[in-house]
Amino acid sequence: MTTDTRLELLPAVDVRDGQAVRLVKGESGSETSYGDPLAAALAWQEDGAEWIHLVDLDAAFGTGSNRELLAEVVGRLDVKVELSGGIRDDESLRAALATGCTRVNLGTAALEDPEWTRAAIAEHGDRIAVGLDVRGTTLAGRGWTREGGELFETLARLDADGCARYVVTDVNKDGTLAGPNLQLLRDVCAATKAPVVASGGVSSLDDLRAIASLVPEGVEGAIVGKALYAGAFTLPEALAAVRAVAGR
Numbered sequence: 001m002t003t004d005t006r007l008e009l010l011p012a013v014d015v016r017d018g019q020a021v022r023l024v025k026g027e028s029g030s031e032t033s034y035g036d037p038l039a040a041a042l043a044w045q046e047d048g049a050e051w052i053h054l055v056d057l058d059a060a061f062g063t064g065s066n067r068e069l070l071a072e073v074v075g076r077l078d079v080k081v082e083l084s085g086g087i088r089d090d091e092s093l094r095a096a097l098a099t100g101c102t103r104v105n106l107g108t109a110a111l112e113d114p115e116w117t118r119a120a121i122a123e124h125g126d127r128i129a130v131g132l133d134v135r136g137t138t139l140a141g142r143g144w145t146r147e148g149g150e151l152f153e154t155l156a157r158l159d160a161d162g163c164a165r166y167v168v169t170d171v172n173k174d175g176t177l178a179g180p181n182l183q184l185l186r187d188v189c190a191a192t193k194a195p196v197v198a199s200g201g202v203s204s205l206d207d208l209r210a211i212a213s214l215v216p217e218g219v220e221g222a223i224v225g226k227a228l229y230a231g232a233f234t235l236p237e238a239l240a241a242v243r244a245v246a247g248r
């Protein structure tokens with residue numbers, strides 16, 4: 001359970017083939033391009049972001065790597081970075097942490113390699129978060145292309161291993177502007193004491209207010225992608241909206 005009452009916002013910069021893109025439901029080939037990832041990240045920072053959620057989609061899909069570019073982006077930012085995508089072994093974990101990012105998200109490895117994940121959590125503590133990406137309550141790995149077990153069984157195992165934080169995504173909502181899956185967030189918060197970062201589907205300031213109302217239940221942050229890129233609201237408007245919920 002989190003003690004801070006204000007929802008953290010993490011604008012997303014998902015990178016494919018060197019470009020900032022948005023996908024629909026994480027499907028490869030559904031990209032809309034938004035140009036230079038560094039420019040996007042710097043723009044969110046300029047607009048008041050305290051965090052950037054930075055994803056190497058090629059590494060997640062196994063179609064390549066944007067490692068040097070992402071390291072450069074992290075190095076140029078003054079804000080905290082959550083780095084995700086393709087972090088699956090000692091070498092990729094070491095490289096990701098060496099960028100100076102605040103924390104990394106493990107996805108596939110947490111589903112396919114429990115021993116390695118346990119050791120990574122034991123060594124790096126809260127620099128490790130685990131992405132729980134689900135369709136229904138079935139987890140998805142390998143860039144969300146492969147099923148990876150049952151959500152609550154995996155959550156119990158990761159909790160027992162001391163996982164510090166979960167990033168919870170309803171894949172069917174991701175990039176759709178269809179609204180977040182609030183019930184999923186409530187269910188995960190009820191099952192763990194670790195803080196939860198919500199991801200996928202945010203479309204409006206009301207969606208952010210609804211997620212912010214779950215802070216007392218354990219939601220700590222919300223990743224926002226498509227809505228910001230599509231101009232549904234600005235980041236300063238989003239920050240003001242979640243501040244207002246915290247001040248009630």
Ligand SMILES: O=C(O)c1ccccc1NCC(=O)[C@H](O)[C@H](O)COP(=O)(O)O
Pocket residue numbers: 012013014022023026053055057060061084085086107131143144169173174175176177199200201202223224225226227
């Ligand atoms: O985060 C990953 O590792 C990942 C892997 C494969 C496909 C997509 C992945 N992340 C996507 C995101 O984190 C989205 O940017 C985020 O959920 C925002 O969604 P939305 O606000 O609906 O655009």
